[in-house]
Amino acid sequence: MTVLEINGLCKSFGGLQASQSVTLTVPQGGITSLIGPNGAGKTTLFALITGFHTPDSGSVRFLGEDITGLPPEAIAKRGMIRTFQTVQPFAGQTVRENIAVGAHLKIRGRAEALAKAEAVARQVGLGDRLDMDAASLTVAGRKRLEVARALATDPKLILFDEVLAGLNPSEIRDVIPVIHAIRDEGVTILLIEHVMQAVMSLSDYTWVLNQGAIIAEGPPKDVVSDPHVIEAYLGKGMAERIAKREAASA
Numbered sequence: 539m540t541v542l543e544i545n546g547l548c549k550s551f552g553g554l555q556a557s558q559s560v561t562l563t564v565p566q567g568g569i570t571s572l573i574g575p576n577g578a579g580k581t582t583l584f585a586l587i588t589g590f591h592t593p594d595s596g597s598v599r600f601l602g603e604d605i606t607g608l609p610p611e612a613i614a615k616r617g618m619i620r621t622f623q624t625v626q627p628f629a630g631q632t633v634r635e636n637i638a639v640g641a642h643l644k645i646r647g648r649a650e651a652l653a654k655a656e657a658v659a660r661q662v663g664l665g666d667r668l669d670m671d672a673a674s675l676t677v678a679g680r681k682r683l684e685v686a687r688a689l690a691t692d693p694k695l696i697l698f699d700e701v702l703a704g705l706n707p708s709e710i711r712d713v714i715p716v717i718h719a720i721r722d723e724g725v726t727i728l729l730i731e732h733v734m735q736a737v738m739s740l741s742d743y744t745w746v747l748n749q750g751a752i753i754a755e756g757p758p759k760d761v762v763s764d765p766h767v768i769e770a771y772l773g774k775g776m777a778e779r780i781a782k783r784e785a786a787s788a
């Protein structure tokens with residue numbers, strides 16, 4: 539079954555076409571990744587999908603329903619939530635209270651929302667920091683907080699925007715099992731990621747954006763060796779030199 543279906547999505551900022559008729563699908567379950575060089579339009583696409591930007595044209599269907607143009611909260615209530623590259627904890631609030639903000643999307647009562655926050659905090663490895671001021675969390679802790687706030691909304695689909703960015707290799711190794719566990723609970727994941735090792739080990743399928751347009755799709759191991767993808771990342775000259783060297787050594 540298809541969870542997310544994007545059709546011909548376009549968005550311009552002034553003269554810049556940040557999203558050029560993007561069409562892609564995300565199947566239910568599993569982890570799909572969205573990669574591409576800096577400025578390719580990945581975050582813009584997340585913003586278009588989750589209601590933070592309004593598309594100029596095209597459509598977004600979530601679980602079969604046309605959600606194009608709906609505001610973020612209405613989309614989150616339907617079960618699609620995104621995280622942000624830069625995590626901003628609500629200062630002066632504890633980790634538990636920060637996460638409860640996510641839980642309040644669907645839960646009215648304060649005690650129930652705090653209980654939900656506690657359960658989710660344990661799930662992401664923040665169980666020992668529940669009463670800490672969220673602003674004093676390390677970068678890695680803030681990333682976990684962002685994951686927890688998203689999980690607290692009881693999502694069916696989470697869009698992670700560079701959830702591993704800014705983490706060192708050992709912190710990345712610690713977060714990857716958390717992402718796998720979320721997937722194993724039946725939540726579908728679409729993630730933007732620059733760390734190729736993580737893309738390879740996490741995702742089942744990869745879409746590649748360059749200059750606002752999809753240029754490749756497929757299993758990650760095939761996509762990273764696609765000449766169009768190498769050219770998008772390294773430029774034409776370098777891609778040609780690599781292809782020549784590979785041909786010579788074959």
Ligand SMILES: Nc1ncnc2c1ncn2[C@@H]1O[C@H](COP(=O)(O)OP(=O)(O)OP(=O)(O)O)[C@@H](O)[C@H]1O
Binds near residue numbers: 554556574575578583
């Ligand atoms: N609100 C905006 N106003 C004007 N231009 C924007 C806006 N948001 C994004 N852009 C431009 O759209 C293009 C795509 O940006 P976007 O942030 O989506 O790329 P990205 O692939 O997520 O990049 P990165 O990997 O560096 O985060 C860039 O040229 C960016 O400068």
